[in-house]
Amino acid sequence: MGEFDLIARFFKRPVQRAALGVGDDCALLLPRPDTHIAISTDMLVSGRHFFPETDPMRLGHKSLAVNLSDLAACGAQPLAFTLALSLPGVDEPWLAAFAQGLFALADAHGCELIGGDTTAGPLNICITVFGEVPVLAGRSQALLRSGARPGDDLYVSGTLGEARLALDALLGKINLPAEALAAARLRLEQPTPRVALGLALRGVASAALDVSDGMLGDLGHILQSSGVGATVDADAATELIAFSPFYIRAAGQFGIKLSEDQWRTLALSGGDDYELLFTAPAHVREAVAQASRSSQTPVTRIGQIETQQGLRLTNRQGQPLANTYASFDHFA
Ligand code: ADP
Ligand code: MG
Numbered sequence: 001m002g003e004f005d006l007i008a009r010f011f012k013r014p015v016q017r018a019a020l021g022v023g024d025d026c027a028l029l030l031p032r033p034d035t036h037i038a039i040s041t042d043m044l045v046s047g048r049h050f051f052p053e054t055d056p057m058r059l060g061h062k063s064l065a066v067n068l069s070d071l072a073a074c075g076a077q078p079l080a081f082t083l084a085l086s087l088p089g090v091d092e093p094w095l096a097a098f099a100q101g102l103f104a105l106a107d108a109h110g111c112e113l114i115g116g117d118t119t120a121g122p123l124n125i126c127i128t129v130f131g132e133v134p135v136l137a138g139r140s141q142a143l144l145r146s147g148a149r150p151g152d153d154l155y156v157s158g159t160l161g162e163a164r165l166a167l168d169a170l171l172g173k174i175n176l177p178a179e180a181l182a183a184a185r186l187r188l189e190q191p192t193p194r195v196a197l198g199l200a201l202r203g204v205a206s207a208a209l210d211v212s213d214g215m216l217g218d219l220g221h222i223l224q225s226s227g228v229g230a231t232v233d234a235d236a237a238t239e240l241i242a243f244s245p246f247y248i249r250a251a252g253q254f255g256i257k258l259s260e261d262q263w264r265t266l267a268l269s270g271g272d273d274y275e276l277l278f279t280a281p282a283h284v285r286e287a288v289a290q291a292s293r294s295s296q297t298p299v300t301r302i303g304q305i306e307t308q309q310g311l312r313l314t315n316r317q318g319q320p321l322a323n324t325y326a327s328f329d330h331f332a
Contacts, residue, residue, distance in 0.1 A: 027114035038076035046123035060101030072198035076131030083116035148226035164270030200291035208278035214269035217327020
């Protein structure tokens with residue numbers, strides 16, 4: 001099978017929202033009036049971002065999910081994406097499964113594949129997503145990293161740390177019973193992009209980003225962009241793993257033996273969570289709760305934005321903790 005047969009067979013699908021999809025030199029998008037196009041790219045490199053033997057259906061899902069997560073963080077409505085693929089060879093069952101996982105998630109979000117590039121080489125998947133954000137009275141409604149203000153509450157969606165738990169188990173660093181590993185592994189390999197929550201937080205949250213490299217490190221980006229500091233309740237964040245149904249089951253039945261500090265490390269610097277970390281003024285707490293309900297996405301308040309620069313960690317009782325929780329950096 002040649003390059004063009006491969007594209008036609010696995011990736012060419014009719015478009016409904018875009019003006020032109022796969023097949024010409026460019027795709028054509030139809031932006032609605034009074035919108036900004038939000039654009040984001042994420043690359044997944046075999047052996048770096050995923051194990052080469054990862055289930056291709058899950059890999060198709062994850063490749064798009066991490067990109068949709070960026071749109072979610074900006075409060076953008078997904079519109080379209082491009083797919084640049086480098087493949088070691090034409091493995092038809094692999095491609096069919098990859099496309100199935102990819103398109104299942106794409107269809108769930110009305111996000112159309114409009115183009116890409118295909119080349120032979122080491123397995124590498126690069127997706128660019130396009131989304132829409134309304135512009136009201138000349139102002140973009142996009143959620144940015146730079147809008148956090150002293151006094152704002154700090155929230156995180158969903159749960160933290162489970163993807164890293166699975167990764168550490170797959171790398172043989174910790175011992176997880178098979179059933180616990182299967183549950184945690186779903187969080188690593190099939191993350192849920194929080195698109196509905198991001199949309200619901202437009203006009204409510206003051207700043208947002210998605211947690212990909214570890215919660216505290218990513219929080220640092222909000223603090224730096226906004227020129228503020230924060231205090232984070234490390235235990236409130238850690239309880240998101242510790243008291244999740246998964247944890248209770250795992251701890252109760254299987255007795256996963258990790259120290260308090262190991263659990264904290266998973267939550268605070270685990271990475272690959274793809275949850276939204278966001279800030280909002282205290283007077284909109286009810287609107288945040290409403291956004292959480294309408295998007296059916298749990299959110300938890302884990303800290304406070306402050307004028308004093310830097311990041312301070314406390315335990316549940318408000319006593320200071322040392323911050324030894326570095327986040328992931330490809331070149332560190
Ligand atoms: P060009 O050489 O003009 O860049 P290509 O021959 O690379 O075009 O691709 C032909 C068409 O197929 C283009 O419309 C391109 O966007 C699309 N395409 C190539 N690879 C992919 C892919 N992996 N997924 C979706 N569309 C693709
Ligand atoms: Mg090309």
